[in-house]
Amino acid sequence: MTPATGGWEVDADRFGVVLRLLDHQIVGEQGQLLGNVDDLALEETPEGLFVVGFLSGPAALGGRLGGWGGRLLGDAWRRLRTEPEPRQLVVPLERVVRLDSAVRVDTRAGRILAQEQRLELWLRRHVLARIPGAMGGESDPDRPDRPDLRPADGIGVPLRDGQHTVSELLALRALTSDGGALGEVIEVTAERVGGREHGHGDGLGPLRVLDVICSPRHLGQELGYTLTPQGPRLVRWLLRACHRSDRHLHLGDVAEIDWERGELRAGEYAVLRHPHDVD
Amino acid sequence: MKRLFAVALGILTAIGGFVDIGDLVTNALVGARFGMSLAWVVLVGVVGICVFAEMSGRVAAVSGRATFDLVRERLGPRAGLLNLVGSMAVTFLTLTAEIGGVALALELATSVSHLLWVPVVGVAVWLVLWRVKFAVLENVFGLAGLALVVFAVALWKLGPDWGGLASAAMHPSVPVTEDWAVYAYYAVALFGAAMTPYEVFFFSSGGIEEHWTPRELGTMRANVFIGFPLGGLLSLSIAAVAATVLLPRGIEVETLGQVALPVVVAGGKLALAFALLGFFAATFGAACETGLSVGYSIAQYFGWQWGKFVEPLRAARFHVVVVLSCIAAVGILLTTVDPVMVTEYSVVFSAIALPLTYLPILVVANDRTYMGRHVNGWLANSLGTVYLVLVVVASVAAIPLMVITGAGQ
Amino acid sequence: MGDVNASRRAALGLVVLAVASPALVACGSPGDLAAYREEASTSVAGATSNLATIQLALQEWAGGRSPSPATSVLVGDADTAMSGVVDGFAALDPPEPRADSVRARVLPVLDRAEQAAASGRIALSRNDVDAAKQATQQMSSVLDDLDATAVTLR
Incomplete structure (x- = not known):
């Protein structure tokens, strides 16, 4: 299921973050497509400035787009959330197992990201599931309604107030x-x-x-x-x-x-x- | 042997899949009006689509990224979004034209009004996209599209003045009865019909659907470099039979029936049956391709799960986009707008949207980090650059020419 | 103050010009006759195209080489388009007396073309091969007239 890759990896010692990370496809361990890197979280420490994680989803994309269209996207995202004050989740870069033409994340990050896609989940449950033939019958480890997929220990920390973005x-x-x-x-x-x-x-x-x-x-x-x-x-x-x-x-x-x-x-x-x- | 079969199958489907409603209508229209004096544009367009399809297929096979992934990552969210809106609008217009084309082909076969066929075709296209396997979809319609070879046979049976056709094709000039602006407008339309952007979205995304790796590059190139030019020959034979039968009688092509008329003259009922089968397969296949392409481009821009390589439930947003675009296309056609007119506009808007997709492909095909030893060579780069210029010129010229000529009146 | 007034006047002038210019073009400028002739020429070409389509389709059908459904679609579409062409030209008022002769030359030919198309359509719907053959012969002479008219308009 995983699309082919040429076997290369982005050179680790110095690379352009905008070119190699921002706006790239996020891919899970089974090759699921989990969104794009819509923004990156920065942290200022005495040792310097660090890129610590990525953000993905309409809120981050809306911020990048700017203008009324971007605001509309962010508002739509907030509406689809159940919690009173939704915060965007930052997926730490420790969860990125490989960086090539895609940003490949580990299983747990993959599950969290899948859980974050509210529109997809809503459409699956309320629209697609009602059409005959929606399931192809292949084994599906990430069935959306599995109960143990809530955000867990250290993955998907909400964007903190002191943090900045790329x-x-x-x-x-x-x-x-x-x-x-x-x-x-x-x-x-x-x-x-x-x-x-x-x-x-x-x-x-x-x-x-x-x-x-x-x-x-x-x-x-x-x-x-x-x-x-x-x-x-x-x-x-x-x-x-x-x-x-x-x-x-x-x-x-x-x-x-x-x-x-x-x-x-x-x-x-x-x-x-x-x-x-x-x- | 098995490999040879795969290559042959790929080439055959590429030939049959090359022609769609845009090529059918535009080539017949131009042939009936300008003879073979615009044949050079088809040639230029076919070389162009070969250059860019090969490039996008190579990028997809080596990096695993389809065209709209590249658009998003290399143009950023804002320019990428503008590009998405433009490309989707054109692809959607093409989808509308293709569904209309299927309905017109069915009308010709049954004499039941195409308006009654439109909803049936819309549902059928969606059902195929929902349930039928990608490889089946591509092969069945591609092979059935080969029935259009009847146009080449018809040309041979008509026994036209080969020398006259060839010399008109070799020495292009504006016919005395026509204005240069109209000539240029139809040149842009033919160019757009040969190089429609959806072909590249579909080709690269299809590569990922079929799990291409660098090992499949040879097969991919055989499909492109043999299949597409032969498909281009089919386009030229459509123009040539129109130039032979319709031009001398002063018939201007306004309906799909007129496109088929020369085939009837050459070969009677059997030939017409082949032509109608070819129309049906080519437009139905292209309707599926454009329907998928609308979904591919929006899903790739946002990073959503897409594709027929996963069960539909797992690509919910993608499938919802596909359904909605089928419904919207049917809705537009039910306003009783003429599908042939929609086609004529769709090919010109295709020409306008071309540079949006081709620049990112050209750039990424040159990225050594991605492509390694499969990076563009000097030939691909020189041709790529020449075509980038051509595509920009056609795109910039399209709207002014449309205004000056009143859309080719 | 004066500046504001001046710019207002300029703006008003532009608006008047914009509103009036189509009207100016429409009444009695020398380009009018040419435009009318152009329109006549386009209509004749359109009628030729549709009539030739019907003729060719009927010839093939009468020869047993084209199935009825496809022929009736072809003939029906071309017949509808023909009516559109003829009605469109008939609805245009000749802009000046000199244009009357153009109208007098073109309109009768267009009417005959429309009638020839209709007789072909009727023959097809009655499944009458002989009438269809007759209609195609009649179409040949109308097509000749259309050609001759087109030459005079050039």
């Missing part, structure tokens, strides 16, 4: 130390600090944010040309021309991130180069 980071206005505009953050690179290699279990684990790329233009942000030039010459040339004022900024060179005002200020000695000129 979409907030991507909306930050970047400024030089003397107040010059660098545009907005369009890509974030990160490295793996948990997981197998670091003795933290099998999962991908939290990712330490290394650099941000700022640009006055969002066009083609996720196409994959921000960090490395590749692909057909015409597309490469057009995107390079459009993104010639992109600037790479090491997170260590950032003087401060003001989440309230939505600003990121580079330090006085920050090195600002085009991301293609950074090795």
